[in-house]
Amino acid sequence: KLMQSKHRLGKRDEIDRDVNQWIALSDSNLASEDKIASIYMQLGENSRAIQFYEAAIRRDSANVPALNNLAWLYALENDSRSVAIARKAYALAPNASDVIDTLGWILVTGGQNKEGVELLRKADSMSQDNDEITLHLVEALLKSASGKREAKQLLKEVIKRNPQVENRKDVQRLSSQLGL
Numbered sequence: 028k029l030m031q032s033k034h035r036l037g038k039r040d041e042i043d044r045d046v047n048q049w050i051a052l053s054d055s056n057l058a059s060e061d062k063i064a065s066i067y068m069q070l071g072e073n074s075r076a077i078q079f080y081e082a083a084i085r086r087d088s089a090n091v092p093a094l095n096n097l098a099w100l101y102a103l104e105n106d107s108r109s110v111a112i113a114r115k116a117y118a119l120a121p122n123a124s125d126v127i128d129t130l131g132w133i134l135v136t137g138g139q140n141k142e143g144v145e146l147l148r149k150a151d152s153m154s155q156d157n158d159e160i161t162l163h164l165v166e167a168l169l170k171s172a173s174g175k176r177e178a179k180q181l182l183k184e185v186i187k188r189n190p191q192v193e194n195r196k197d198v199q200r201l202s203s204q205l206g207l
Contacts, residue, residue, distance in 0.1 A: 124154035135167040
């Protein structure tokens with residue numbers, strides 16, 4: 028929270044100083060890259076987050092959370108490595124709904140809708156109260172000609188279980204597209 032506060036106040040130099048101090052103090056701590064990357068990811072500083080997730084994976088190539096987040100960030104940056112990294116995370120954690128969601132969403136956004144929808148369905152069935160996963164499935168279903176009815180039903184379910192979600196721009200856009 029302190030880093031987010033400094034970010035809102037435009038204190039980038041202080042953030043970098045704090046991160047460098049943390050690195051110096053925790054150089055042997057394998058989790059330090061993950062934590063620092065997570066901070067930068069939350070701050071929307073994707074290139075810095077990528078650097079630290081890559082470092083975390085160099086230390087531990089089976090670090091599923093780092094692989095999953097790195098795949099997501101690569102996808103946001105239109106980096107073609109996103110699919111391979113997401114597939115590696117999925118191979119290591121085939122029953123983790125967040126990992127399945129990441130791979131599914133990356134595939135959908137990359138034009139591989141059929142496989143992506145299958146994975147998003149699996150993730151959604153495993154984690155039925157996760158609005159983000161369900162919304163990814165709704166988006167994916169909208170890309171297929173036969174998925175509009177199911178997408179509409181799923182979106183209604185998300186709004187019913189979490190009425191605050193209606194204020195989100197992506198949900199408003201989906202509602203409009205689906206005639207809700």
